[in-house]
Structure formats: C-alpha cells, structure tokens
Amino acid sequence: MGLFSISEQKVQSHVQTALQPGEQIQQIVLGTEKPFWTKIFYRVGVFFWSNYIVATTNQRVVFVEYGGLLSGFKSKRVDALALGEVDSASLGWGIFNKNLTVNAAARRFKRTVEVNRFQRKGNLDNAQAVVGTVQQVRAMGGGAAAPQLHG
Numbered sequence: 811m812g813l814f815s816i817s818e819q820k821v822q823s824h825v826q827t828a829l830q831p832g833e834q835i836q837q838i839v840l841g842t843e844k845p846f847w848t849k850i851f852y853r854v855g856v857f858f859w860s861n862y863i864v865a866t867t868n869q870r871v872v873f874v875e876y877g878g879l880l881s882g883f884k885s886k887r888v889d890a891l892a893l894g895e896v897d898s899a900s901l902g903w904g905i906f907n908k909n910l911t912v913n914a915a916a917r918r919f920k921r922t923v924e925v926n927r928f929q930r931k932g933n934l935d936n937a938q939a940v941v942g943t944v945q946q947v948r949a950m951g952g953g954a955a956a957p958q959l960h961g
Contacts, residue, residue: 815929816840816861816876816883824874825865828888833867836943837936840864841910841923862923864910866940871896871912873921891919899944901925901937910937912944 825835841862848855863874873889895914902909911922925937 818930820876820883821863821930824863824876824885825872827885828865828872828874828890829867830869833869836866836868837939838863838865838930839910839923839925839933839937839940840929841925841933841937843921843923862921864912864923864937864940866893866943869893871899871940871944873912873923889919889921891917893944893947896944896947898948899941901941908934908937910940912940 821838821840825838829835841864843860843862845855845858848858861876861878863872863876865872865874870890870892874885875887875889877884877886891912891914895917896912897915898911898913900911902911906927908925909922910925911920913920925933927934930936
C-alpha cells in the first residue's frame with residue numbers, strides 16, 4: 811500500500827464495524843465506482859468517483875464507501891444485501907481492471923465497482939470469489955448461509 815491509498819488496517823476496521831454478530835468475512839475487494847460520464851469529462855469527473863470496500867460474509871454482501879486521503883479514509887456509508895437478495899453478480903473483462911457488478915432487483919440496488927489488480931493483493935481473485943459465492947447461493951436456491959470459502 812502506498813502513501814495515498816487506504817491501509818489494510820483501515821480496510822479491516824471498516825469491514826469489522828459493518829458486520830453483524832456471527833458473521834464471518836470471506837472475501838474483501840477494493841474498488842472505485844466511476845459513473846460513465848466521469849470518464850468522458852475526466853478532469854472534473856474524477857472528483858465524483860466513490861471508493862468502496864466490497865466484502866462478502868457468510869450471510870451478506872457489504873459495500874462500505876470510504877473517503878479519500880483528505881478525509882483520512884473515513885467510512886461514509888454502508889450498504890448491505892443478504893446473499894439471498896442478490897440476483898446476480900458478474901465480473902467484466904480486463905487485464906488490469908475489471909468491473910464487479912452486483913444486482914438486487916427487489917431492493918432496486920445495482921452497483922458497479924471497478925476493481926484494480928494492483929490496489930490490493932489478490933484483489934481480482936477475491937472479486938472472482940465474490941461472484942462465485944453469489945452464484946453458489948443462487949444455485950442452492952438463495953439460502954441464508956453461503957458456503958465456506960476463503961480468499
């Protein structure tokens with residue numbers, strides 16, 4: 811981790827505060843939500859990007875939005891979906907960056923986070939594990955508990 815990126819200690823702290831009793835972390839992914847128009851107007855658009863920690867537990871998918879360097883990487887907002895509520899999760903194509911998209915139609919929730927290979931060790935592998943966890947839960951009929959994966 812560099813000087814201008816969130817520390818592993820902060821990542822773990824943000825995720826731990828978002829957990830419910832009995833939940834166990836399975837994967838953690840760092841990514842950035844970049845609305846399409848911010849790529850067109852890059853110089854101004856970069857100020858509208860949102861940084862996220864995406865964590866899967868044995869019960870939920872948790873999105874923790876956090877601030878940048880000037881805010882001390884403080885947590886801003888937490889969105890959580892039960893694994894059974896998630897309709898789909900997919901990982902786009904790319905060598906260095908891939909889009910992780912999580913959809914939950916009943917909650918009117920759709921979030922696409924760009925996952926960078928170099929942002930955190932194992933970031934893309936963990937993103938693939940998030941998709942695999944959601945697909946396994948969907949295949950089991952949307953049960954409350956996910957299979958025990960470690961990533």
